[in-house]
Amino acid sequence: MTRQLRLFLILLGLALASLATTGQALAHAALTKTVPADGAVIASAPSAFSLSFSEPVSPLVLRLIGPDGTSRPLTHFTLTDRTLAIAAPSALANGTHVLSWRVVSEDGHPVGGSVLFSVGAPSGAPDLAASQTEPTVRVVLWLGKLGLLLGLALGIGGVAFMAWVAPLPVAARRPIAGFLLLGLLSLPVAFAAQGLDSLALPLSGVLQLAVWKAAAASSFGRTALIAILALLVALLALFVPSRSGRLLAALAWLGLGAALAASGHASAAEPQLLTRPAVFLHAIGMAGWAGALLPLAFALRQADGAQALQRFSQRIPALLLVILLSGGALAIVQVERPQALLTTPYGLVLTGKLVLVAALIGLGAFNRYRLTETVVSGLAGARALLTQIIAAEIVIIVAILAVVALWRFTPPPRALAAAAAQPASVHIHTDKAMADISVTPGRTGPVTITVSLLDGAFGPLAAKELRLALSRPEAGIEPIERQAIKQADGSWQIGDLTLPVAGRWTVELEILVSDFEMTRLKETLDIRP
Template sequence: MAHASLTGAVPADGAVVNAPPKTLSLSFSEPVSPLVLRLILPDGQSKTLETFVLRDRTLEIAAPGDLAAGTHVLAWRVVSEDGHPVAGSTIFSIGAPSSAPQAAGEAIDWPVRTALWLARIAMYAGLFFGIGGLFAVRWLIPDGAAGLPVIKMALLLGFSATVVSLGLQGLDALGAPLSNLTDRAVWSAGLATSFGLTVVVLSFAFLLALVTSSRATFSGRAASLVAVVAGSAAMALSGHASSATPQWLMRPAVFVHVVTIAIWIGSLPPLAYALQHGGDAARQALGRFSRLIPVCVAALTAAGLLLAIVQVQTFDALVSTAYGNVLLAKTALLVVLFLLVVANRWVFTKPAERGELGSARRLARAIIIETMIALAIFAVAATWRFTPPPRALAIAAAQPVSIHIHADKAMAEIAVTPGRAGPVELSAVILAPDFTTMIPKEVTFVLFNPQAGIEPMRRKATLQADGVWRASGVVVPIAGQWHLRVDILVSDFELVRLQDTIEIPR
């Protein structure tokens, strides 16, 4: 379920080094923040690694000074830029491999995941029916004030769910069970993610709406406007769109999408209350609603299409990814909702505006059905919390696979871009034993896969202006473990060969 992916490690995954490393490093496809770093020793004991430096997308970790020979597992858990936790491990051996120690697997904690999903639904309900409903009562449908008790309940539900979701986010970030919800470290971890800022701003919006919900004066109207703006802005501070580019376009698109949903969906319960009471005020409110909502629907549809295009990218991803499947399910429910909206507008609204007997009550019942469909959409959309968008998957797939190979006379930092089977580019930085840049006369890459019966493929590299040797147009026909050799012609009389294995994924 990773939203950021590991692109390289030192020592490389599966590497055998002669001496204990002084520094361990992990490189990722996007900036991350470390949560838990553990080194599992050959005897099965675990050491927590607390000394590290974060340099852009690379995490440099100070290794313990008393590492023994054998196989070690570096287990890591970080939070990606969009606020979602990512976990994994790499293996390296000192001297020679030993039986690998067991690292805890990344099993799905269904109680935590279910609680996160339910909290997200309640948070949406509070935002759209609570904050959005209060805005509707104060600005669009004053006659719907009879629904204020329901609106206050939605606000309390949303505020409670938002606060609890911070702790649940911390559990998910640390991989802790639901029983640890009261631990202070769990809440600190949740607050440290980008979702923590969403919780802070959204909680402010809920509290403002709750405190001013009984005020029908100008201050109450102004507070409802601030609450709906702050609540919508909060949703743009974390999540998939927070790390998508260009953010100057994506974050406003999320804001427009959320604020228009809040105005539209939040108006439904107050409008149903007003219609049940009837009268001129209800008909006037229906007229205002009928004029405003088409504009809101058009804006949220345009913003939603933009977000979908950026996140999904290809039609194939709609079917082949979990994110695309959720989008299809949400779209199907939206189609049903839009059809009902059209029916309400052309079948029920005109008679209700004319005051025909029973028409207002029929429209109110139809609005209640719309509300139920909206709740179903919230439930479907809440599952996006657990599905990386195709955009993120494509970025991860395009990241290079890298290895470090060294010998007595030279070493090389080699990258295969993109890090998957198919057409790739091979690149290498050649270094002297003292880590200074070496400029050899010639560099040749050699790839072969004996298990698959593939003989050596040789590609001569070209030195670029940035000091990197590159060979383009190389095709890795299948995924799997490949042998990669670099032939470095240091002089007319000296050839250094560096060789290691590299895992090429699909």
């Protein structure tokens, strides 16, 4: 027991350290398209802006900062599926503007960024203060999530014991009620921290109404509502007659699954017909297994405890199968590539969880195949040994939940892949010609480059030929030259190009306007790893 407790304390310290040192939470939803495009120079002020994302989002803060640094809130918008259409203020001044946005993704994670565009001609971009969540807020959010998970797993899971195994031992009711109260007390903590994180506010802003509204507007608001009802029903089940108590316990158990399926990156992933039911079943199975351990430990102190142990031993394989199948399906959807288990933060958290689950299964198998029969036969010392192992299992479960709570701060590899697939773009503006260059995807490897040409008056530029060169002298890469092919829509495209390294590349365009006129444009472009 002491050894497992030390392991848990080490994991707890590492978790707190990782939360405190993370400079900025990573995004789960990726911005896929903006109108105007980031870096674009447009002839006249737009009547509207639009932001498109890889996943459904809800707006939190939208504002427009003008060339003079004046900030205006953008309050008129419509949300259609994954695209946010925003009404633009009237009479925008010439120069560079910054569209600053902060939204919350379907998995409850806040995402923020800025889009720069210029009206008429570029000017000095106004300075923006970086908005990021304080480490203390992240720690409080993690602790709130952990307390809630403990209340759901060991509280509701403990009450569910009487719905699928045996009546609850009287001595187990008080600690189970304690875990239910822990969940109820942790909910407002997690809820407030969710709102603070969404708006990138410090702990001192917890009393602001906007914080609580932001939390309620996120998908975690649904989880909080269902969870509080499930916890209250489970608490009631402890104090009603056995038949009614079992019915209430089953309802609370189902509510637990619904609460965890209502939000989170796993349930937000596509296909929804697979992921949400998988999260529901995984939560039900997890709570059923974890919650049964505490009642079993108390049941072993009673004369008829062996009967409860036998029922649990006979029925747990079906529950374990549900856990493994649903968890495997979710892992495949989220991780996508096996190497991501060791190369991404999400994968490392999942790997840590799997190691702890493997240890838990090992102890459970030893209990079932080596100790259960000896306890039933009444062998001296068997019950005491089994009780000690169950205590160790509970410590491992707490460690698993502590690790799982870290997923709130780690984007799944599928989200990272979506973000990496987004194009890199740059706008080149001169008096004679302009070019919008888009590299898809905006990372190393095979890419497709699309170029749209305009003249200095924002009209179409009828070029005869376009040649592009990319170079990165710092990496020893001399110009890679390609001839662009004109497309039916008037744009130019290059498809046979591979960018070997990440970093800032120099892009040069040679535009043959006529047999006697050649225009050259040059700019730099950032390519992601």
